[in-house]
Amino acid sequence: MGGLFGVVSKEDCVTDVYFGTDYHSHLGTSRGGMAIWGGSSFNRSIHNIENTPFRAKFDAELSNIKGTMGIGCISDTEPQPLTVRSHLGQYAITTVGKINNLDQIAAKEFSTQKSIHFMETSKGSINPTELVSVIIDHENSFKEGLLKAQELIEGSCSVLLLTPRGIYASRDKLGRTPLIIGEKEGSYCVSSESCTFANLGYSFSYELGPGEIILLTPEGIEKIAPPRDKMQICAFLWVYYGYPSSTYEGMxxxxxxxxxxxxxxxxxxxxxxxxxxxxxxxxxxxxxxxxxxxxxxxxxxxxxxxxxxxxxxxxxxxxxxxxxxxxxxxxxxxxxxxxxxxxxxxxxxxxxxxxxxxxxxxxxxxxxxxxxxxxxxxxxxxxxxxxxxxxxxxxxxxxxxxxxxxxxxxxxxxxxxxxxxxxxxxxxxxxxxxxxxxxxxxxxxxxxxxxxxxxxxxxxxxxxxxxx
Ligand code: SF4
The missing domain is CATH 3.40.50.2020 (Rossmann fold)
Incomplete structure (x- = not known):
């Protein structure tokens, strides 16, 4: 299934991103990744976590990374986060969900833009997170791009997008997966699982509604697009996938x-x-x-x-x-x-x-x-x-x-x-x-x-x- 975590802070936040991402390890088995904004570029690292826990894989790198904003993910499928440079600027992106019409969207891209290409994964498929970044880059702003992705994607797709300004968080259109905001003095985090909050010193601040988009900066939460009316959150989060100390929609x-x-x-x-x-x-x-x-x-x-x-x-x-x-x-x-x-x-x-x-x-x-x-x-x-x-x-x-x-x-x-x-x-x-x-x-x-x-x-x- 996979899980996402991100932090924006007035101070170095690498340790929070590392532990917060690690606290999503019950949600995926394939790849773990982090991208930290270091002021002029991203420090990005992805590891295979099929046989070794996330923390063990990233432990050695930690002391060399510094930054006040970062995102991380535990992925069941593709390697992420990806780092991108486009007309919208530099950004790092990570997603959770399932894009059922991935091939149709890609085929449409090829038929309308000859110059477009996607990197093939080792299994010969397109990385779904890369596809989302391409959808976003067609538009004139991150807001328009994230809304376009919600409109085009069949299935579900929640996104964290780290820019030099802050983290855009976009919950999937029907809210099948959660995105929850925590806060502490000088920092905000966004998390699939609220079980990350207590030990990292965060307290609950806000839960995104279905399809809602926000921009998270060290100063606070900026509402970018309002929540939609209909929700279809996954019941299995409570029955099986969720960690016992997590809370979604107040339960x-x-x-x-x-x-x-x-x-x-x-x-x-x-x-x-x-x-x-x-x-x-x-x-x-x-x-x-x-x-x-x-x-x-x-x-x-x-x-x-x-x-x-x-x-x-x-x-x-x-x-x-x-x-x-x-x-x-x-x-x-x-x-x-x-x-x-x-x-x-x-x-x-x-x-x-x-x-x-x-x-x-x-x-x-x-x-x-x-x-x-x-x-x-x-x-x-x-x-x-x-x-x-x-x-x-x-x-x-x-x-x-x-x-x-x-x-x-x-x-x-x-x-x-x-x-x-x-x-x-x-x-x-x-x-x-x-x-x-x-x-x-x-x-x-x-x-x-x-x-x-x-x-x-x-x-x-x-x-x-x-x-x-
Ligand atoms: S309730 Fe079942 S079908 Fe619906 S999102 Fe969860 S696992 Fe999928």
Whole structure:
């Protein structure tokens, strides 16, 4: 998915950019980058973070970089930030999102301007951030360029653009990803995740609305373009991607997870000895479940963090499965003979969860009940890029539907509706395939209520296929 961070300050801000960017490491696995404005040019650095954490890669360079303004990113896809010199001046740019019509926009550029070219990435594709910079450079100002990018791009694209004047921050048109402003004496920061604020001394100042553009300078926030009316912020930020200490649209991630888990427990009458969360994002939901059900919370297995510290997995599926297996250590003394209930954020393919459950049975668990914190995932996301592929046909729910129907049905609307027989058959099928004792998913209404910002503002496409 990726995350952005930037600082403007009256003093050197390199350390803040470094730590603030690093605090987005749970959002991406591919590339990390920083660009610092040094007064006459940018000091820019990008590293591969697939096997080494961001901080370890940038640590050695830090003492040589100085500057009072900078941006950084954790990217799941392309190398960024890019530095550019155009008729608008020098700038550095970084983006988060997914440009679905990238090829069409590029083709239009080629057909109207023969002199245009894009650098090819190692995979032969166009760097989406470069495409955004080209769109911007066609216009007469950064404001016009950022608005043009919002107009042309299908999917989503939030942008930080560092200029000698300050940082332009542009939230994607429907606000699928957040951009939040923090402030402290002499400095402002802009961040995808507000969990960056506390330890760097910032306090919440402002959250951009959908499509809103601001210019951040050490003197304050200048409004460049107003927010749009409609919002479709990603519900998965609360369910899975967001860090527990982050808050978007006034709702903290951990608080939402506790509320969501409590709602899951209401009306659930399964007899169990212990509630637990699949680390890390299942834990907040499980604590809510435990508090509501009055069944004690416990840790039947522990994540081995000294060397497996990152919450995301490598890109390769086989290595990812191996890492997932090696990371979790069961405690047989707690598991043996017990009926355990686990909250997990979601079930994507279900392969890792099945392996975890098999491990618990090998440790002589009596029963293993699974309670995902969101409804069955039925549609792949069209709006954000994820490091872990969520191709539609790989989803456990889609696999179950194909098994039940013998082929991909023309309509899957009934399978998205918990009141139908088809939905119940699909859940039973997933439960059997993954070897759970029972399986009960959260329903969309309780999940959206737990977020609590108004259901019309929340994207729920991956559960019901509905979009604005
Ligand atoms: S489709 Fe799902 S993952 Fe994608 S933005 Fe919507 S809620 Fe988030």
């Amino acid at each position: 903290n991630v951990e608080v939402m997870r506790n509320r969501n888990g409590a709602a899951l427990a209401k009306g659930d009458n399964v007899k169990i000895d212990m509630v637990s969360g699949i680390p890390d994002s299942g834990v907040g939901h499980a604590i809510g479940y435990s508090n509501q059900s009055k069944v004690p919370y416990g840790r039947p297995f522990i994540k081995y963090t000294p060397t497996w510290s990152r919450s995301f997995m490598p890109q390769n599926q086989d290595i990812r499965n191996l890492v997932a297996r090696m990371k979790l250590m069961p405690i047989p003394e707690i598991v043996t003979g017990k009926s355990l209930l686990f909250c997990d954020d979601s079930i994507v393919r279900g392969t890792q969860l099945r392996e975890t459950v098999d491990l618990l049975y090998r440790c002589k668990a009596r029963e293993v009940h699974i309670r995902p914190a969101c409804p069955p995932l039925v549609f792949g996301c069209k709006f954000l890029n994820f490091s872990v592929s969520r191709s539609e046909m790989d989803l456990a729910a889609r696999q179950a539907i194909i098994e039940l129907e013998g082929k991909e049905p023309e309509s899957i609307a009934e399978y998205c509706d918990p009141s139908t027989e088809q939905y119940n058959c699909m859940v039973d099928c997933i439960c059997k395939r993954l070897n759970f004792s029972t399986l009960k998913y959260q329903n969309i209404h309780d999940m959206v209520d737990a977020i609590g910002i108004g259901r019309e503002k929340i994207c729920t496409y991956c559960w019901n296929g509905k979009e604005l």
